[in-house]
Amino acid sequence: MITVSDLRKVYRQGSNDVVALDGVSLEVPTGKIHGIVGHSGAGKSTLVRCLTLLDQPTSGSVAVNGKELTNVDSDALRNARRRIGMVFQHANLFDSRTTEQNVAYPLELVGTPKKEIAEKVAQLLELVGLKKFAKGYPSQLSGGQRQRVGIARALATDPDVLLCDEPTSALDPATTDEILELVRKLRDRLNITVLIITHEMHVVKQICDSVSLLEAGKIVEHGDLEAVITNASGRLASTLLPLPGEAPQAEGAGRVLDLLYTGAQATEPVISGIARKFNTDVNVLAGSVEHLGDQQFAHLRVQFAPDVDIAAIIEHLESTGIAVTVKEAK
Ligand SMILES: Nc1ncnc2c1ncn2[C@@H]1O[C@H](COP(=O)(O)OP(=O)(O)O)[C@@H](O)[C@H]1O
Numbered sequence: 001m002i003t004v005s006d007l008r009k010v011y012r013q014g015s016n017d018v019v020a021l022d023g024v025s026l027e028v029p030t031g032k033i034h035g036i037v038g039h040s041g042a043g044k045s046t047l048v049r050c051l052t053l054l055d056q057p058t059s060g061s062v063a064v065n066g067k068e069l070t071n072v073d074s075d076a077l078r079n080a081r082r083r084i085g086m087v088f089q090h091a092n093l094f095d096s097r098t099t100e101q102n103v104a105y106p107l108e109l110v111g112t113p114k115k116e117i118a119e120k121v122a123q124l125l126e127l128v129g130l131k132k133f134a135k136g137y138p139s140q141l142s143g144g145q146r147q148r149v150g151i152a153r154a155l156a157t158d159p160d161v162l163l164c165d166e167p168t169s170a171l172d173p174a175t176t177d178e179i180l181e182l183v184r185k186l187r188d189r190l191n192i193t194v195l196i197i198t199h200e201m202h203v204v205k206q207i208c209d210s211v212s213l214l215e216a217g218k219i220v221e222h223g224d225l226e227a228v229i230t231n232a233s234g235r236l237a238s239t240l241l242p243l244p245g246e247a248p249q250a251e252g253a254g255r256v257l258d259l260l261y262t263g264a265q266a267t268e269p270v271i272s273g274i275a276r277k278f279n280t281d282v283n284v285l286a287g288s289v290e291h292l293g294d295q296q297f298a299h300l301r302v303q304f305a306p307d308v309d310i311a312a313i314i315e316h317l318e319s320t321g322i323a324v325t326v327k328e329a330k
């Protein structure tokens with residue numbers, strides 16, 4: 001488990017103060033995968049640096065499995081840091097070291113006996129599917145393979161938390177999915193707690209159990225994936241489930257609604273149900289349906305004739321658990 005309480009980081013820039021983190025609190029339970037998303041400048045990198053105490057927070061605290069990382073002496077901090085494995089956008093491998101020597105590096109740093117290192121490294125390479133590349137050099141590996149080495153290295157000291165900073169941002173879509181699949185497998189096998197910093201909604205949809213939106217140093221929205229994706233008033237929902245392309249606005253007069261809902265209702269019956277119940281035409285302007293895990297999520301933009309009783313329709317939709325946002329027709 002990772003617990004962050006009221007974390008603040010203020011940078012002094014000349015006579016100005018830059019508030020990079022403005023009271024961030026979050027808790028990720030053991031064995032869960034939590035995503036942190038946010039635009040450039042939101043404070044994501046600062047958060048990563050403060051979580052690992054590479055940067056000293058101005059105030060607030062960070063704990064892994066109840067053990068404080070903040071306000072401890074340097075020995076305790078060094079030990080606590082081993083509880084956090086780091087994965088970066090670029091694997092940052094040593095080019096002059098073989099795959100197995102790269103993975104061995106953190107163990108050499110803490111003086112692990114050679115025999116133990118060899119066993120551990122073999123285990124880790126097996127786990128990330130790189131056994132036969134053990135003697136190869138980074139230059140002989142693909143981007144995805146290099147990232148696997150980086151992940152194996154991050155796991156060398158048996159951390160409780162895996163902190164991934166944009167782990168797939170430099171990878172193509174197929175390789176991204178392979179790496180995400182690997183992270184999920186590692187979580188399942190090792191029951192490790194995973195924190196993923198990303199600007200890619202795809203990553204959140206693929207593997208996160210929960211997500212936080214960071215904006216100007218503050219968490220402005222957070223929750224389980226299913227909850228945020230169906231929260232029409234939140235900002236994550238429409239980003240996680242965008243309508244395709246430039247979703248058409250309504251032509252001419254008519255009332256336009258955006259509907260967000262989970263798999264309980266299938267699209268066809270929802271639409272035909274309203275058409276029948278209110279004896280009106282329903283024009284589907286755009287739609288996006290996604291399967292996440294074993295759940296289906298849908299986001300529809302629909303238009304009704306100008307003379308319908310829109311309030312009654314909205315009430316009906318909401319009573320069936322569909323989140324409704326009213327869009328103005330042009
Ligand atoms: N070392 C620093 N000194 C001064 N300001 C900084 C420093 N690092 C980051 N900042 C500022 O803190 C804010 C958050 O930056 P950062 O954490 O890099 O955001 P992100 O990673 O989400 O793009 C930005 O306004 C940035 O300019």
Ligand SMILES: [Mg+2]
Nearest residue numbers: 041044045046
């Ligand atoms: Mg950054």
